[in-house]
Amino acid sequence: MQLNRQWIAAHIPHQGAMCLLDEVLDWSASEIRCRTRSHCLADNPLRTGERLRALCGIEYAAQAIAVHGALITEAGGNAPRPGMLAGVRNVELEVERLDDINADLIVRGVRLGGDSTALLYGFSLSWDLRELVAGRATILLRAPAAIPAGATRPR
Numbered sequence: 001m002q003l004n005r006q007w008i009a010a011h012i013p014h015q016g017a018m019c020l021l022d023e024v025l026d027w028s029a030s031e032i033r034c035r036t037r038s039h040c041l042a043d044n045p046l047r048t049g050e051r052l053r054a055l056c057g058i059e060y061a062a063q064a065i066a067v068h069g070a071l072i073t074e075a076g077g078n079a080p081r082p083g084m085l086a087g088v089r090n091v092e093l094e095v096e097r098l099d100d101i102n103a104d105l106i107v108r109g110v111r112l113g114g115d116s117t118a119l120l121y122g123f124s125l126s127w128d129l130r131e132l133v134a135g136r137a138t139i140l141l142r143a144p145a146a147i148p149a150g151a152t153r154p155r
Contacts, residue, residue, distance in 0.1 A: 003027075003071075008034075011070035011080070012063060017045050020060050021107065024067060032068040034107045036060065039098040052099035057107075057133030058088055061123035064107040065139060069119075083119070083139040091135035101127050109137075117141055 001007070003024035009015055017038075025033045038044055039052050039060075046056040062085045073080045098105065110122045118141060124134040 003067075008063075008067055011074075012066045013082075014063060017041070017043055020044075020046075020063050021067065024071070025106070027068060027071055029072065030111045032064055032071070032109045034064045034067065035104050036107060037104055039105055040102060044099070047099065051097050053097055054093040054095050054133050055091075057093075057098060057125040058085075058091065058123075058135070058137070060105070060107045060125055061109060061121075061133070061135075061137060062139075064109045065119075065121050065123065065137060068109055068111070068121075069139075081141045083141045085137060086118070086140040087138045089136045089138075091133070092131075093133055094130070095132050098125070098132065101132075103127055105132070112136070114139075117143075 005019065005022050008021050009019045012019065014020070020036055020038045021034045022036045022038065023034065025035055044052055046052055046059060069083065070080050106126050108124045112120045112122055114120055119139040121137045121139065123137055125132045
């Protein structure tokens with residue numbers, strides 16, 4: 001199975017140009033690494049004033065985390081649970097912008113903890129072994145849909 005842009009777009013809510021990741025390089029139960037060049041595109045929807053500010057790296061990380069969630073739930077035979085980015089902490093920006101880097105970026109997410117209601121991830125964006133953006137993200141998960149008594153969950 002190729003974990004390319006098409007697979008990613010089929011498994012996260014972001015579509016078209018807003019799907020920012022190009023491929024999953026590798027993943028495990030606790031970590032994911034993705035590759036992207038969308039930061040170089042003139043029509044990147046996160047650009048403002050002809051620039052893609054480094055703070056937009058948080059959205060790249062959030063999408064990598066969503067992809068990780070999709071991979072984990074699919075591998076476990078479960079239905080994905082939608083989540084939302086509830087907060088970020090300890091964000092460090094080592095550059096002002098991303099669009100002037102004419103090379104692939106690596107987006108990494110590491111699951112630090114969580115339960116059935118929320119997850120905590122560390123994240124980073126890097127280029128050529130140089131960390132550009134890093135921080136922690138809290139993801140709130142939606143409660144599973146209630147199943148009426150006597151009904152079975154569709155598979």
